[in-house]
Amino acid sequence: MKILYCLCFLGVSISLHAKIIKVNNDLVQPFVFNKVPMAKVIEEVAEVMNETIVYDSVCLKHTDMVSLNIINPISKSEFKEYFVDLLGSEGLTYLEESFGGVVLNQRSISDFAVPVVENSDIPVTSKFVASVYQMSGPIAGRFSHNIRPNMSRMGRIINIKNANALVVFDKGSITKQLIQSAQEFDTKEIIEDHLNKLKEEASIESKKTKEEKRIAELEEKIKEMEREQNKSKESETTERGKK
C-alpha cells in the first residue's frame, strides 16, 4: 500500500514538471500545444530559449487556452516568432530585455522602450519596433494622414513638422512595409504636385470673402475640439481597460 502511494506521488510530480518541448542539436523538435494555458507556454519557452521571462499575473487572466502544432523541427528563432504570434492572438506581446524578456499587454507597449532601428534593418517580426524616415519634401503630413488605416491597433505614425520626418511605431513587418511605402511616395513629382496643390488652395482661399473665411475657421475649430474629445474618450476607455 505504501509503495502504491509513493508511486502515485511520483506520478503527480512527473505530470506537474513534464516538459512538452524538447531540443535536439539546437533545433526544437516537433510538438503539440493542445489547449494549453498561456502560463505553461511561457514556462516552456523560457526553458527552451534559456531566458528569464517576467510577467504580471493579471495580464494572463483573460487569456484563453492556446493551440499550436509544429510538425517539423524548427530553429529557436523561428520558435520565438511563433511564441510572439501566439501572444499576439491573446492581445499580448513580448519585449526583449537584457535579462530575457517581459510579456505584457499590447496596450502598454507604447510605455516601453521598443528598439529604434534603421530603415534598412527593420526585422520582419510580430514584435514592436520604431523607425524614423526623413522625407525630401513637406509631404510627411499627407502621407501619415492617409496611411493610418494600414497600421495595427496599437501602431502609431507621427509627423515631426518642419523636419519632414516620419516616426513609425508598429510590429516589425508592418513598420517595414510602411517605410517602404514612404520611400516610394518620396519622389520629386509627388512633392511638386503637393506644392502646386497647396498654391491652388491658397489662391482659392484668396477669392473667399471675409465671412466665408471666418466660417471655415470656426468649422475647423469645431472639428479639432471633436477630435480632442474623441481622443480623451479613447484614452479613458484604455485606462479603464488597463485597470
Add this chain to the structure above:
Amino acid sequence: MKRIIWIISFLIIESNLSAKEMSFSGLLDDYAKKNQINYSISSDIKDFKINIENDDNLKEEDFFKVITALGALNGIGIIISNDKKIFKVINARNANAENLSIYSDESLLPDDYQFVRFSYNAQFVRPKDVTHGIRPMLSRYGRIQDFGVGQKIIISDYAKNIRKLLKIIKSVDNPKTKQYTIEAEKLEEELKNLSASREDFWDVVSKQYGLFIVLFSLIFLIIGFLARGYMIRRLEGGL
C-alpha cells in the same frame, strides 16, 4: 485518515514548489535586504503578483531591471536618491513632482525603468517641433517640454524610454532638418501672401467713394453738355 492527510499535504507542497508566483513587495524586500538599500513605498501602491520563469539565469545586476520593468507595467515609478542609499516606490502619476535625478549625458542614463529627467540641447531641429511631434512616443506618465526660446528640451520618463526618445530625436536633429525648416518657413510665407484676399471692385469703391463720386459727376457733366449741344443743333435745324 492519516494517509489521506499525508497525500493532501504532499500535493499542496508539490503545487507550491512548482509555482513561480510571488508578490512584488516580496521581491522589493528581497532586493533591498540583499543590497543593503533602504526603500519606501507610497501608501497608494497596491501589491500585485508577478511570475518569473527560469529565474536561475537571472544575474544579480538584472534584479533591479526586473523590478523597475514590472513597476512600469503597473504604473509604478521607482526613484533612486542621488546618493543611491534609498529608493522610493510611488505612483508614476506623481513622479514628475519628485526630486528626480537629472542627466544630460546619454551614456550615464540607467539601463532600466527608473523614473528620471533628461536635458537635451537640440542643434538643428526646433525644440517646439520635437516636443509637439514626439508626445505620442512618451509613456503615459512621461513629460516633454521646451521653453519657447533656446534649444533646450527636458524629458521626464522611464530611463529606458528616454533612451528610445533620444535615438528618435537625434535622427532628426541634423543639418538637413535646419534646411527643411527654412524652406517650410518660406513656403508658409508664400502661401500666406497667395491666400490674402484680393479686393474686388466694390471693396475699392467703398474705400474710395469720394473719388468715384467726383469721377462719375464729371462724366455725367460731360455727357450732359454733349447732349445739350446736340439738342440745340437739332432744334436750330442744323442736324
